[in-house]
Amino acid sequence: MANPLVQKLQHRDTLSAEEQAALEALSLDTRSFRVGETMVRQDEVQDRSTLLLEGFAARVRSTRSGKRQIVAVHLTGDFVDLHSFVLKRIDHSIEALTPCRIASVPHTALTAITERFPHLTRLLWLSTVIDGAVHRAWLAAMGSRSAAGHLAHFICEMFLRLQAVAQTEGQTMRLPFTQTEIGEILGLSSVHVNRTLQNLRAESLLRWQDGVITILDWAGLQRAAEFDPVYLSLQKEPR
Amino acid sequence: MANPLVQKLQHRDTLSAEEQAALEALSLDTRSFRVGETMVRQDEVQDRSTLLLEGFAARVRSTRSGKRQIVAVHLTGDFVDLHSFVLKRIDHSIEALTPCRIASVPHTALTAITERFPHLTRLLWLSTVIDGAVHRAWLAAMGSRSAAGHLAHFICEMFLRLQAVAQTEGQTMRLPFTQTEIGEILGLSSVHVNRTLQNLRAESLLRWQDGVITILDWAGLQRAAEFDPVYLSLQKEPR
């Protein structure tokens, strides 16, 4: 099976054979996590980064007062904490939302890439920058949209991101999150997530059963979300 | 006068003489903008990035429905849209909140740096990654704090960031934003910003007059904000 990171980067620019080989060589040391397990702990200094090969993971910021905010959701092919390569100390923890398989990549290997493959370095840099673009889209959605718009926006985003790694089938995707988790993503209570979801269902925009979402009306959902996919950078450009 | 970008990066790691020279060479083509002017326009393909030499700038995402959300605030020394170097197409516009002086850096010059200075490349990468960390702190503040906590958090952040480029005096800083702009940053109405501000004043946490803020009780403000500065990475580490 093709390395999902290679697959993902190929959406954004063309990789040479040597660059692909260099990436493949990163994914040797694999590990697994169960649901709810913490993969990386907040505020600790890191010397490795986590490449998600399978499953869903979340980046969670928790305050002393116990409030949890999910600041990012990651899926197959995402280099979840590539930013820790330059950041060293990380401002959130990473938790498995579903069973996860990862490759653990030592920062020394990444440093070696930056010394030998400038173009590949720019593409890895790009991944962290796209994470930032997603953060901004979330900020805009959280700051200026209604609960329904915000939820719709999240669903649109997840659909396109899953599609890019071939994890959708037609208009259907598996999104096995609890409504409490959705609440932690959107900054809403789980009760309100439930009711908002029912509204979207009532407007025949989507079906959501047992963690499987079917989008019934993409145009309508996109309109409700004011969703504009440019920020996901799903286009090839020379970088 | 020292290049403010050099000054800023020196907070995070040590720069060699050649690296400093390479950065100085970037800041040749300078321009000025007046209050309210758009420096970079949403969705256009970029071939230059903007280094802010003086003034305050905001990254603004606007939806078709006219709602504005400020997703980042930048100050002296910030490489405002360095991310456009790898992203090419940018998901927000950049506007001058005060009169601004900038250096406009062609992406070709940055590509040259990535080919010749791997360590400096990692430090530039770091700047974009810190932007992401700030986005996450904002997400957490917006999603899980009250208006007062969120506002206090923003003030704490701005204070430390301004301090890092020597733009504070004792407990005082110039933050010449209107309450409407603060509202666009926090996702609140300007009316509510006004009232929230009065609460912070009433609790003797700060003074705010004519765009000059004096922090009267840093510990109290930090507590109200649940502010933890790690995410700003104001420490030297080998990167």
Add this chain to the structure above:
DNA sequence: CGACATCTTGATCTGGATCAAGCCAGGTGG
């Protein structure tokens, strides 16, 4: 079978939005 998590529904409360006015300072033009 019981225990626990998740989803659902109802009732009530509240933080912040919205609408509307008045106030003040600075800038402009006659």
Add this chain to the structure above:
DNA sequence: CCACCTGGCTTGATCCAGATCAAGATGTCG
């Protein structure tokens, strides 16, 4: 020099989206 206008700040009144509290319903797993 004054009249006016504009943009920002402030205050009051009312409204509503979403929080919180509470309790069932459903499902799953040991």
